[in-house]
Every structure is written in C-alpha cells, then in structure tokens.
Amino acid sequence: MTFQELILALERFWSERGCLIVQPYNSEVGAGTFNPHTFLRAIGPEPWNVAYVEPSRRPTDGRYGENPNRLQQFHQYQVILKPSPLDIQDLYLESLRALGTDPRHHDIRFIEDDWESPTLGAWGLGWQVWLDGLEISQFTYFQQCGGMDCKPISGELTYGLERIAMYLQDVDDVYDLQWAQGIRYGDIYKRAEWEWSTYNFEQADVDLQKKLFEEYETQVGVLLGLSDKKGKGGALQFDRAPLERLALPAYDAVIKCSHYFNVLDARGAISVTERQRYIGRVRLIARAVAESWFAQREALGFPLLDVLDTGAAAQ
C-alpha cells in the first residue's frame, strides 16, 4: 500500500462512516489539533464529525534529512467524532482492518497517554495505540479546549501516517517509503527536510520571528476587541459584541504565534523562563479566541445542532 493509497483508504473509510472530508489547513500547524476544524469545533454543543490529513511542522524534530525516523514535517491523519460514540474504539480498529491489518494477528494495545497542549489550553485523556510495539496513533477524549470545558466530548483519533506506512511497506527508512508507485518519500521531501532544518536551526531570523510573534499577538487583541481589563476571577472582557469579533482571522494569528514560538525554540533563542512566558501568552490569546468563537456560535443559535445528525459517525 503506497503512502497515497493509505491516505485514500482512510478518507474512504471515514467518509463512509459519516465524516466530512476536509482539507489540511493553509497555515503552519504543529498538529492536526491546531486546525480550526478541530480546535474550534471541539468547543460548544454542536456535533461535528470530520477527517483530514494534516501536514504538521515540528521544527525541533528536524534532522537535516539524515535520521530515518525523524522529520520536521510529517503527516497526521486526524479524525474528530463529536460527541464521541461509544463504539469509537471499534471504529478505530475497523479502520486498521481497512488498511489490511487484522488486529487478531498483531499485538494491539491501548497504552495510557494523557494529552495536553499548554499553548492551546487544551487537554484530554486517552491512549497511544501500539501496533506490535510501534506507536501508530493517539487517541484522546478532549476534556478542555481553549480553557473551556468540552461538552459534549470530542473523540480525537490521530494516525501517524509515516509510521503506519513504514510498517505496512516494511521499510526502515522513512525516505524509502513509496509515496506513489515509483516515487519515494525522499524524492519529494529529503531536500525539504535539509532546507527546513537549516532554516529552523541556523538561519531563521530571530529578531524577525520575535517581531512577528508580537505583531500577530497584538492582532488577536485588535480583531477580538480584547480589553486590557479583566473581570471577576480573571474573566476576559471584550469591547466588541460576539458577532462583531473576527474569531477566525484572530485564530490564524494564534496559529502564527505558536509557529514562530516553535521556530524560536528550535533556534535556541528562548531561555527556560522565557519559554513559560511565551507559552502563557499564546494560551491567553487562544483562550480569547475560544471564548469568542463560543459566544458567536451561541449568538447564531448553534446552527449545526439542527443540521448534523449526532449519531452519523457511529452508524
């Protein structure tokens, strides 16, 4: 099964189970969770079933194309089922069968792995899924997002596509993967890994990244009308009514901040104490977006409550 056949098999599988198939986000994200189709849709009461590929950037994981297992950009296949159906584990195992992996002939285990994104103010409980000792997926029940309690709960399945493909194709080096017949992963990405590693570790302009971080951070406040004053118990205050806030452009700015922070981190330009401060700053603006998104959807009457059948993915 080539890399693209793997993606197509998952697309078909989840499409047949009632998921919307959408496209990757057109901004730099560290994981599929950052895509607004996950981060924002996990908030509030509206149901949401979606699946997509997410090219995910982890600047610190770059290895100049020299390590057979590590990449600064890899591909996640992300599935969100909200509310999480009771048979979500069975659905996941069925999806492995759709990839030609019969769980009975392998050792598949659900190993405790709680997930937390300090920058997104999000956390959940769940597992990493092991296939014959290889971690192939993350499985998370979101409990909080943007500092807000989730209700209903979204189930998030994240497949590590490169790892699964390496397993299925029986190769030890990611660059030897067949993306399509005759085209290897290395043909497409090896040079890119070297360039991005060189950029992230050596050449990214530190002052520019810091400046961009600050500009985008400011933008979030402007676009949401975020007030400097805090309400009771530190509650965020907004000068704009919910429907006048531009939550989506503001969220893009949050994504940018998070990305510039990651580049600065890879550049070694952030000390341990500064690190915590940066994370706190991103968390604050992510929370402001999350609250604004919720307020907007509420003002709109949570339209998807009527449109989507909550059980679609479970059928």
Next chain:
Amino acid sequence: MSSEFLLEIGTEELPASFVTQALGSLKASALELVSQARLGSEELEVHTLGTPRRLALRIRGLAPRQTDRNETVMGPPWNAAFEADGSPKKAAAGFAKKHGVTVGDLRKKTTDKGDYVSVQVHEAGRTTGVVLAQILPQICQGITFPKSMRWGPGEISFGRPIHWVVSLLGSDVVEFEFAGVQAGRATRGHRFLAPATFDLDAASSYETALERAHVLVDLTRRKDRMMEGLLGAAESLGGVLAPDAFLADECVSLVEEPFTVPGSFDESFLELPDTVVVSVMRDHQRYFAVRASEGGALLPSYLNVVNTAQDPETIAKGNDRVLRARLADAKFFVQEDRKAPLADRLQKLESVVFQSKLGTMGAKVRRLQANARALAERAGADPAACVEAARLCKTDLETLIVFEFPELQGEMGRWYAMREGIDPAIADAIRDHYRPQGADDVVPDQLVGAVVAVADRIDTLVGCFGIGLVPSGSADPFALRRAALGIIRIALEGPIDVDLRQLLEHAHAAYAGDAELAPLDDVRASLESFFRARIRAMLKDAHGGDVVDACLGAWDGASLRDLQSRVEAVSEVRAAPEFEALAVAFKRAFNITKESARGPIDAALLETGAETALAQRFETVRDQIREATGARRYADALRLVAKELGEPIDRFFEEVFVMVDDPSVRENRLRLLGEIADTVNGIAHFHHLGTKLQSRDSSVSA
C-alpha cells in the same frame, strides 16, 4: 445458605494505577455500604478482581436477608411537639408521619437534656437482592480514580468510558442502573480473542467463564501465568530473566491474558552501556531484559508481554524493528557524544538556567566545587578528587544521550568518564551524586560521591530558601524535601558526617556574586526548622516522635551523626524497665526548675538525708556524665544517670519538699535540681518524652 454476589463494570482500557485505586475504593465502598445495610455476616468476604477492561467485585457470605431493625428514634423536645394539655402540635404530627406511625405511638423519653419525643421503630429486614439493588449505585459511586474523564454527551465522569455492568446474586440479576448503563448478565471476553458478548449463568462461574473467553480476571493468577511465561522464555533463550518488579506490575495490567513473545536485536548494540539498552527496552517499550546469568551480561534478546499471540513471528518482527530504530538512535548519540570530552560541555552549562534568580548551571557548578572542597577537608576525603567530580558532575546533561534519555543522567556521565580514563572514584561520583533518588534508593557509598551529593543538595536548598522558594503543602517543584532527606540519609547511612551549620554557612557564602539571597541568619532559621521537620519525619517511626523531639531539643543543630547517637542512646534506655520512673523524676526536676535561677549550691543549706545524698552522688558523677556527653558517648552518659542518680532522685522527691517557705533553702534546692536537670538535658530533653505516669508537679510547670 448464602449466595455469592458478583459486580463487573466493563470499561475501555484503564491505566494500571487506575485499576489499583479503583479496586481499593470499590472494596472499601462495598464493605461500608453492605454493613450499613445490615447484610453482613460472620463469613462476609469481599474480593476484587480486575483487568484493564473490567473492575469486578465478588462478595461471599452475604446474609440471605437483612436483620430486622428495632430501635428507638429520638424526635423533637417534648414541649415543642405537645401542648401542656397533651394535645399534639405540628412537630408531633410531622415526626410521626416521617416514621409511618400515628401520634398515639409517640412516647416521652426523659434525658439529661430534658424530655423528648421518641418512637419505637420496627423495620422488617428485606431480602438481600432488594437491598443490593438499592445500594449498588452508591457502591459504584464510591469508586475513585487518580484522574477521571467524561465522554460522549459528557454527563458522566469515570476512569474511562463504561460499556457494560454485570450484577448477579447467585444466578439472578440484581437490577440497577449506573452511569446510564442497565446492569444485567451480559459480559464480554478478550477484546481480540473472544470479542462477542455472552451471558453469565451465575456469579460463581464468573472466573471460569471468563477464562474460557481468554480473560484471567484475577490479578495474582494473571501475574503468575505471566511470570511463568517469562521465566520459561528466558530459559529457552539460554539465559535468565532480569527481574523487574515495577515492569512486571505494569505489564500484567496491560493485558487480559498474558503471552510472552521473545525478540532479538543485533549484537553490535551491546557495545552500548547496559543501562542504555535496558532503559530503551524497559522505559520505552516495556520489554524485559535477558541476561546470561544472574547479574551477568545482557543477551541480545528481550521478552515482550503481549495480549494476543496468534502470530508471534509478526509481533516479534514489528517489535524488533521498533527496538532497532531506538537502539540505532542511542548508538548514534553515544558516538556523537564521545567525539568531545565531558569537560568540553562546561561552556554550555554557562548558558543553561538553573533557576532564573539563581543563575546558570555553570555558576552552580562553580559553587559545588567550593562546597565540595570545604566538605572534603572536613570529611577526610581527597579534596582534589571531590572538586574535580563536582566540576564534571553536571556535564552529561549536555550530552545527546541524556537529552534523549533524561533518566540516564549520571549513569552516562560515569560511563563516558570511565572511557576518557578519568579516575574511577570521580567517575563513580558523577553517577552517585544523584543518590539517593528517593526513599528506596541507596546513598552514595564512597567518599567522593557522598561529598558531591551533599554539596549539590545544599546548594539547591540554600538557593531556593534564599529567594523564598519554600515548599508549601504538596507544592515542592524543586523537590527540596527530597534534597534535605537525601543529606540526612547520607550523613546517617553513608560514609561522611555532615555538620549542618557549617554546611549552610559555606553554601550561603558560595552564592556571593551569583545571586541575591536573603541574609544568612534568615536562611539558616528557616532551613534549620525545615531540616528538623524532615529528621523528625524520618526517625519517628523507628524511635518514636517523642524520643526524636527530646534529642532535637538537646542537639545544637550541627553534626547529624551526633543527633543520631543521641536518638539511639535514648531509644535504648527507653526500653529499660527503670526508665519510666527515671523519666518522670527528670521531667519533674525540669518542670520545677524551668523558671528558677541557676547558681552554686550551698552545702551548708542541704538537709541531711535524701537531699544531701542526692547532692553528693551528683557531685561525684557530674563530671563523668558531662565528659561522656561531650565525647558523644550518650549511651554511657545515660547509663550513668540511671545507675547513679535514679535511686537518689526518686528518694529526694519522696522525702523532700522543694517549695518550702524559707527562700534560701528553697532556692538552694532549686539550684541543685536545676543543675541536675541541665546536665541530663545536655543529652536529651526528657520532658519531651511521653510517660505513662504523669509528673506529680505538672501543675508547677503550667
């Protein structure tokens, strides 16, 4: 004939620690509610069983029905319920209604506090099934987890989502609902080997029915089976299993039916340090290591405990691949690291923050060298070796391998140092200065390691206390409690004594130029009481809190071994039969003289008899006692006190009245007792010791 009851809650995969805590709380909850519901009997036996996918409870010896309830229930005060003429008020009617009786059934009960309404309640016991149905939801609500989660609609909180509930009394379903799930008799087998739902006939056939469905629900049996598999597999590989209790507990809680699948790796990876190979296998993959013999060399093999083994070759192949990639990474890191000596990393430590207000790791390392030198000189260790070990002890933090495997800090520093040809005493110290890591870990057994271990911990303690980072409640982010306990344990169990006062002074002085700390006196005051609290916590179980307090009272806060000698000596005499009377007498002497002035004793004012006898005896042994105390021979000192002063002081208190009217006689007596009390207090403060007899003069001390 009593029936067996079974409760099973089927869930998604629970983490190991969740199962342990959940089963403990389930058992406690069941015991409490069953006895509250009057279902208990002499033979009551509550047992829990569990796997990652189920929590189960078995109760045997339940009474077939509740015992009847006959009791007098008290109500409101009589005159709040009845008028003076005996006609009932609202309160009487309400109380009667609540208990299902008429006002005419209410009786007057006279108590110390006045007259009250009472009623005789009789409630016939109901059958066990009926009662269980009522209390089961509460029993289930008593289950706790380290962390709970919500799922689906998000209304319910549990360790993981709940899928089914079985509740059987004998062969009958006890109906109840928990977390939106109706209890029944349908359970499930192994997720992969017997996934179908099936009905249980009766509670008593639970274990056998599940075993047929590939689930060993009893943890002990499952673990025995797992160990058997592991030991056998190790033997067929021509080696022995490297025992690992923690890993065994972890693995057994990840499977419902354990199988062992052996795997292997290329022999060239054995060039890596054993700890790296074992760490990769154990911490990342949960594999058991195999050695050629007990404590012998590693074999290029591992043992993997899995949940299914239909196709062991496929499983081994997949796991081999994962392990190979991880070991290849480790090998690469080690090769890179060895390109430069450890000392080359000192420069990098200059840009690593130790703590934002306390400066860099580079500065810390310089302070460690100063502290180590001072300590070494006092402990009779080689100062040059101690300083060099202090200089190198943090360098491995800047190696790739430790960045990747933080748990190998120290171990890898030692390994690299050995290969650089560094003095083994120094290399060992790089590893040992992290010891003890916790209550179960050993302390450094060599001088150099012990010196650096103490130097490192005191630097962290003084620095953090100096900027107000004092642990509070459960918050102790710099593990300062553990650091203090480490110093205490090294002094008491390891090769060097520690003079806490000097240590604090040196460590504080070493910060000059690096950070602004609070003044020495302030840091010392708060750290000393911090240490005293740790010492007390550590020694109280073995010796008794009062013994430790008594010794802490007399201790000057300097040598930790001095304190230990006191504690051991007092602990020893405390067991002696004459101790009780002795302690009471000295407590009394202390209490009565607490406020009085000290001064020379005037022999002319002593009464003949008990008073003179005591004074003379004290005069002859006083210097011996003080000498023994000064030489820290506390057991000898206490033996002298008991042997020489026990009888005379008892007699004194029997025969002599201290607080006489004549002020000069009274004062002279107080001076005699005061000097005796002071002498004994130099060893330990006896007034802290708990005694069965209370001092007869306790009122004086009030």
